[in-house]
Amino acid sequence: MLDVKFIRENFKLVEKSAKEKGYKINVQEVLDLDEKRKKELVKVEDLRRERNEVASKMKGGKPSEELIARGKKIKEELSEKEQALALEEEKLQNLLKQIPNVIFEDVPLGGEECSVEVKKWGDNHKTGVDHLDYAVSRDWVDFERGAKVAGAKFYYLKGELALLENALLQYGLKKVLEHGFTFMTVPDMVSSRVLEGCGFNPRTSEQSDEYYIENEDLAMIATAEMPLTGYHMDEIIDEEKLPLFYAGYSACFRKEAGTYGKYTRGLFRVHQFNKLEMYVFCLPEQSKEIHEKILAIEEEIWQGLGIPYHVINIAAGDLGAPAAKKYDMEYWSPVNQKYQEITSCSNCTDFQARAVNCRVRRKDGTVEFVHTLNGTAIPLARALVVILENYAKEGGKLTVPEVLRPYLDGKEEI
Numbered sequence: 001m002l003d004v005k006f007i008r009e010n011f012k013l014v015e016k017s018a019k020e021k022g023y024k025i026n027v028q029e030v031l032d033l034d035e036k037r038k039k040e041l042v043k044v045e046d047l048r049r050e051r052n053e054v055a056s057k058m059k060g061g062k063p064s065e066e067l068i069a070r071g072k073k074i075k076e077e078l079s080e081k082e083q084a085l086a087l088e089e090e091k092l093q094n095l096l097k098q099i100p101n102v103i104f105e106d107v108p109l110g111g112e113e114c115s116v117e118v119k120k121w122g123d124n125h126k127t128g129v130d131h132l133d134y135a136v137s138r139d140w141v142d143f144e145r146g147a148k149v150a151g152a153k154f155y156y157l158k159g160e161l162a163l164l165e166n167a168l169l170q171y172g173l174k175k176v177l178e179h180g181f182t183f184m185t186v187p188d189m190v191s192s193r194v195l196e197g198c199g200f201n202p203r204t205s206e207q208s209d210e211y212y213i214e215n216e217d218l219a220m221i222a223t224a225e226m227p228l229t230g231y232h233m234d235e236i237i238d239e240e241k242l243p244l245f246y247a248g249y250s251a252c253f254r255k256e257a258g259t260y261g262k263y264t265r266g267l268f269r270v271h272q273f274n275k276l277e278m279y280v281f282c283l284p285e286q287s288k289e290i291h292e293k294i295l296a297i298e299e300e301i302w303q304g305l306g307i308p309y310h311v312i313n314i315a316a317g318d319l320g321a322p323a324a325k326k327y328d329m330e331y332w333s334p335v336n337q338k339y340q341e342i343t344s345c346s347n348c349t350d351f352q353a354r355a356v357n358c359r360v361r362r363k364d365g366t367v368e369f370v371h372t373l374n375g376t377a378i379p380l381a382r383a384l385v386v387i388l389e390n391y392a393k394e395g396g397k398l399t400v401p402e403v404l405r406p407y408l409d410g411k412e413e414i
Contacts, residue, residue, distance in 0.1 A: 001096045001199070001355045004034050010102070017102040020109055020316035030095045037088040044085050047078040097196060100321035101351040107325050111317035115328070121299065122308030128334025131388035132266030135161055141267065153256070153271045157384075160398075160414040164387065165274070165380050167400075167407035172276045172378035173247070175301050179293075181247040181278060186227040188251050189218045194230035197355035199322035199348070209254050224248030224277040225374045232281060233356040237370065239363050243282035243290060247377065250275065263340055266385065273381035280373040283360060284350065287371035291347040294375035295327050298343045301377060304403045307386055308332040310339055322348040335389050342382060345375030 007014050008031055015027045054071045057063065063071075108116045135141040140161035146154035157165055173183060195210065200222070211220040221227060228248045237244070252275050256264075263269065278297065282290050295311065302309055314326040323346040330339035350369035353359070360370045391399045397413040405411060 001093075001351065002099055002101065003354060004030070004092070004096070007031065007099070008034075013102055014099065017316070018100055020103060021100045021319055021321070022111075022317050023098070023100050023321070025099050027099065030092070030099065033088065033092050033095060037085065037092055040081065040085040040088050044078065044081045047074055047081060050074055051078060097199075097355075100319075101199070101324050101349060103316050103319065104325045104347075106313070107319070108313060108315040109317075110315045112315060114315035115312040115318060116315070117310050118313050118327075119299075119311040121303060121310070122306070122332070124308050124332040125334035125390060126337075128389040129392035129394055130265075130335055131268075131385045131392070134388055134392045135266070135384075143266075151271070153269070155267070155270065161384065163408060164398075164400075164404070164414070165384060167404040168378050168380055168383050168387070169249070169274070169276060170407040171304070171403055172301055173249075175297065175304070176247040176276070176278060176377050179245070179297055181245040184224075184228070184246050184248045186221075186224050186248045186250050188221055188253075189213065190221055190226050190230060192217050192219070194226060194233065194356065195219050197233070197352060198226050198229045199352055199355060200320065209256065211253050211255065220253035221250060222254045223252050223275060223374075224250040225279060228277070228279040228374075229352050229372065230356055232358045232370075234358075236359045236361050236367060237281065238361055239283065242360060242370065243280055243286055246279045246281075248277045248279060250277070263336065267381040268340070268385050270381055273379065275379045276377040278345075278375040278377050281353075281358065281370050282373070284368070284371050287347050287349060287373060290373055291325065291327075291345065294345040294373060295329075298329055298345060298375055298377070302329065302331070302342065305387070305401050307342075307390060309342065314344075320346075322346065322351045324349045324351070331386050333389060342386060343376035343379065346373065348372045348374070 002014065007027065011027060011031070018025045018027065051071070051074045054067060054074060057067060058071065108114050132141070138160070140158050142156040142158060146156055177183065200209070209222055213219065225248075227250070228246055231246070251272060253272050256269055256271065278294055280290050280294070299311070309329050309331045312328050312330065314328055319326055326344055326346040328341050329343040331342045333340050349371050352372045353369040358370050359367050361367050387401065388398065391401060393399065399413055400408055400411055408414065
């Protein structure tokens with residue numbers, strides 16, 4: 001979330017960013033509520049001070065009936081004012097959670113169609129094999145039995161395809177470890193505070209993507225970014241320890257609400273999949289450079305796999321609430337003859353850190369909020385789509401990308 005002081009000092013910028021991102025937020029209402037909260041706080045502090053003065057006078061002797069009466073009256077008034085203050089603070093926090101992060105100056109304005117291509121790599125293939133038809137013909141995936149036990153868009157991976165998924169994980173893990181990331185497995189559920197702290201604030205209720213646990217303050221994670229955001233919650237990190245690079249592996253659970261009309265066939269868009277995610281806690285002055293580093297690692301991974309792609313600077317209207325800037329990598333689908341998303345990486349500045357209260361103590365003793373960034377290393381289900389489309393032979397075997405062969409007993413084909 002954003003700081004109220006920052007909103008007040010940058011009112012036009014915050015209002016413009018929210019509008020460009022497609023959020024219908026009354027920013028002035030937040031400032032008005034903050035002023036009201038401040039007035040309530042002054043009243044509460046005055047009553048607390050008077051309460052302490054009365055309590056001090058009552059010591060060392062028998063207090064007068066007037067003093068006792070005044071003490072009782074203050075207690076009643078203070079209870080009432082504290083309740084009113086708590087209500088105003090809750091309202092303010094709820095409104096602050098609805099305001100998205102401010103975009104960087106180099107973010108394109110407009111909707112999804114206004115995103116700008118900034119890089120391109122590889123030669124686009126003109127033909128490819130439909131991944132679902134091919135995987136079913138090899139008895140490598142079973143959506144029918146997945147639906148029988150869990151519902152539509154759940155599945156089983158079998159045989160060589162399951163082993164190929166593991167090979168992709170091992171390859172991606174090797175890459176992030178080479179770049180200094182610490183590997184972590186993470187909880188597959190998070191509390192509401194962590195969930196809200198991540199800042200995944202949908203523009204409409206129909207876009208809510210999380211599965212909630214009934215009668216528990218828990219939700220299934222949509223990405224390892226969620227538990228990694230909360231890893232240093234309520235902590236102060238010494239400056240010399242930053243940046244911290246983590247690679248989280250987890251299952252991901254998504255309702256995929258609000259995605260109708262987008263490419264959904266087979267493994268491309270499912271309700272559960274595994275993913276290796278990069279996450280960084282850093283100093284504010286480091287985040288822009290680290291954002292480019294995360295993108296470079298993603299490119300290295302997919303160049304190693306020999307997959308044509310381009311990188312786009314996501315337009316404001318397609319940015320989520322937490323990101324100040326986001327890059328998407330889209331691979332060239334030879335089947336659909338278009339680019340489709342495979343990874344993303346975002347600079348969330350101090351938006352998430354403020355919400356989970358993660359700070360840095362500078363060498364001079366001052367304390368401020370850290371910056372957080374995230375990026376996809378390998379989204380495994382979607383990566384399988386990419387490999388099958390690009391390496392499956394019509395009516396034949398699958399050529400194993402060279403970088404994956406060490407994890408498949410050296411096999412060149414499966």
